[in-house]
Amino acid sequence: MAWGLVSMTLRGLMLMVILLWTVTSTDGGDVHVTCVFSEDCVLPCSFQPDSEEVIHWLKPEDKNLSTIHSYYYSTDQLKQQSQPYRGRTALFNDQIPKGNASLLLRGITLQDQGRYKCYTSTIKGNKESCVNIAVEAPVRLVDIQLSDDIITCSSTGIYPEPKLTWSTDPPSDLSFDPGTIQNSTSIKVDDRGLYDITSTKQFSRDRTNICTVTSGTVERTTTLKQQDPFQGSPSSEVSIPCNVSQSDLMTFDLTWRFNQIVTILTSSYTNGRPQMQVDDQWTEQVQSLSDSGSLQLHKLTMVHQGTYSCELSTARDTHLILTYLQITPGQQSRGRIAVIVASAAAAAVIIAVVICSLLKANTNGPNENGHSGIPLQNGEEREEDIERQEQGQGEEGSATSTILMP
Structure with missing residues (x-):
């Protein structure tokens, strides 16, 4: 049994060597596939179905071949898979006996661009085909904002590098107007390698303002009218x-x-x-x-x-x-509103009358008891005021008595 396992291993290695270096059949031109950034993408590859299938997906990088995905002995073989592709690849295993060796690549990034090689081998022979991947992050949204007669058009997360153009409907030529604010466009690259584009110009109030952003084969337009x-x-x-x-x-x-x-x-x-x-x-x-x-x-x-x-x-x-x-x-x-204003005015008049009456009462001089003290509750006067008044009357009586004596 051990010799049988060794024999199978050696046979698999020989098949791999034959596949990599002595390919017996080659397809015509490369297949070109456009993948969408962050989405899944299928790289097509087919062969004449037969038994003992061997499949290798490889990518030339820095003069080396990176292993993207391998399949032999009727199962996936991922020990030699390159780190950036781990957990991101899959074959359609149920379709392999039918000659389908296509590769599913998940979560496309800009680094996935390039040329891939698909090697297949069966009892009938070997085959090589190549797939070129181009990655696009298409223009999905063009946003327009208006503030103080300045219109701003922007779009984010785009690849390849976008272009932005302005126009109006009906068309206008403001190039000779010295008061016109010239278009100002800026492009930045984010940490994923995608482009953000922003442009501003003076708002045309009597026309429809049109902003168009183009990237690759995708074009999107936004219009603004007041x-x-x-x-x-x-x-x-x-x-x-x-x-x-x-x-x-x-x-x-x-x-x-x-x-x-x-x-x-x-x-x-x-x-x-x-x-x-x-x-x-x-x-x-x-x-x-x-x-x-x-x-x-x-x-x-x-x-x-x-x-x-x-x-x-x-x-x-x-x-x-x-x-x-x-x-x-x-x-x-x-x-x-008129009723509320009138009511407020009437209330103000009443309050003013009450305040004037109180002030007048306090400035009318001595009360009926002979002094000007403010009465306390229940009409009682302050104790000290009463004592002061009695003392004053006593002194006045003594002085009069002294004057009238013979």
Whole structure:
């Protein structure tokens, strides 16, 4: 039995040597695969099925061959696997007898880019094929913010290096306007090797501002437009329109926000059917959402005055519309305010009269008891004031008596 095991081991080693150095058949050109950053990716490889399959996935790195995944003796052999790939690879083992040697590579990183070799061997012979991996982190979101007539467009986590362009609808040429703030674009690389891009420019109020970010074969556009201000009152209903054409759209997301930060509601349309969710803080104010996307509000207060944004997003584009809502008191509110002011004025007059009466009472001179002391509770005077008064009367009587004596 020991000799049989040794024989099998030697045969496996010989098959590996033959596979690595004396390949008998080779496919045509390399297979090119584009993998998405942080997601899983399949590297294809096939062979003529037969018994005693041997599979090796290798990657040339620094003039050496890194072992990505090995399979022989009808099981995975991972003792020689390179460290960066441990726990990240798998074969479709149930498909190997059918000639499928494809490799599943999990959690793609930028370091996974490059050329991979797939070696297969069976009783019928050996085969080599190569797969080239390119990694992309496509543009997923282009964010636009408006502050003090400066519009900022940004996107993060992109690969390869992106490009950002501005335009308007209708087109405009502001290059000869000396008061125009020139575009300012910056690109940074994060610790994963992905690109972040940011650009600012002066906002064109009379046009739709368009920001487009492109990376590789993926392009995404976001537009920003500002509507004329709306007015509303606490006693009335307000309908804020979302003037984005939706007639040709069946699947998209619609989001309403307050001051570009606070989410009011989100509505997802799948095959034209909406599914709306209103934030708890806005359930009392949101009355409904029209088929055209307009936001119906009521029971408003002054805290609801501000900028409302309607954001419509598809797989390729995002359209953002800003509308400023000014809250003005209605007729009933003005009546209540007038009553409150009048009541406050009347109360102030009464208080003033009372204070003047008290001050006058304290400055009228001696009271009916012959002195000006302020009476205590139950009309009693201070004890010391009474003693002082009696003492004064006694001294006055003695002086008079002395003068009248013969």
